[in-house]
Amino acid sequence: MSLPLNPALASTSRPPVMEARRWLEGVSFPPERPLINISQAAPVDPPPEPLRRAMAEAALNQPDAHFYGPVLGRSELREAVARDWSRAYGGPIRPDEVAITQGCNQAFCAAIQTLAGPGDEIILPLPWYFNHKMWLDMQGIRTVGLHCGQGMVPDAEAAAGLITDRTRAIVLVSPNNPSGAEYPAETLRAFYDLARSRGIALIVDETYRDFDSREGAPHDLFADPDWGGTLIHLYSFSKAYRLTGHRVGALIASPARMVEVEKFLDTVAICAAQIGQIGAAWGMANMGDWLAGERAEILARRTAMAEGMAALPGWRVKGCGAYFAWVEHPYDMASPELARELVHKAGLLLLPGTMFMPEGDPEGARHVRIAFANADQAGIATMMQRLAAFRP
16 A cells, blocks of 8 residues: 655655766766866855855854754845845835745745745746756646747747736746747846736746846846735845855745745744855855856856857857756757766766756757856866767
8 A cells, every 4th residue: 555645745856966867877987088077057066265264154153053043034135135236226125025046946836835836827938947847747737938039038928818817927037948048138127017917826946046147237128116016036145155065045925925025934844954054144244256267267268168169160058158058959859868968978967958948849859058167168068069069
């Protein structure tokens, strides 16, 4: 006899990155051709030493670093986010409109939990971020896919045709995971106006905003004094300050929605980890120049990626930015088969496009996602050499 199993959870796909890691089991890589892991979008180095020292000192000298904290986050971090976002986006944001979460994934889950329930619908541009789709599946919420157009940018008019009386939100990720596309300000404004006119939410996930190639604010949505009636904004400190293991994210929404967010966070975690929050606040206060250097390095890797792919016959870059490239491959095989062959024949671990698309969508079989930010420029050059030499 087996115990009961939640059917919504059972029907949810397994974590793609963990699935890809299982492809490495039993595979050895010779010293002259070590594995290049371009599967997961995460910094490969720990936080810089000054930040680690600040966190270590907090662990030693701040008793409250080891206690439960406020459910919606430490006041100093909420205040820092409110100040920084107000300055960056040209619109006033108050600390009571900021919640600190255990990473941006939890921020997304909290936002959705305040908006939708079983049988409702959420619009996600395609290709989607798989953890977003997984959470919706677990909650019995229907995902409605929106194919993107030129430059992997979604179109608000196309989205309007997908809205039903069950639609609760549209989700945009910019710079995008997995396509790398940077959505123009006018695109974000068009989606905002659409969502407001139809009485649904616009969730904007800007996890990778620190690595946007453009200067200045990516949009002006916070300049609208009524933004809280439509916009929910998500962010992650993991990429900016290499705090992936400390799980620190942010959710910005109206005070009324924060009442509901607090219920969710208190139930699933009580609060985000204190030392991670202390580190994020210290980073915001002290690491501006260092972060600018990190951005410059990622942009240099982006250039190396785009130039390298342009020289590969048959490969076609559809989107490239932040940590990612969404690339059409030239082979007469589906991307999952190609991805496995690349492990064995080229020492490359990347993710097939099928992990980011609805089952059966032919675009998934034709594309792969390359998390090029995980390799330095020399590593990217080596990756290009291996792809050029690869024969299925």
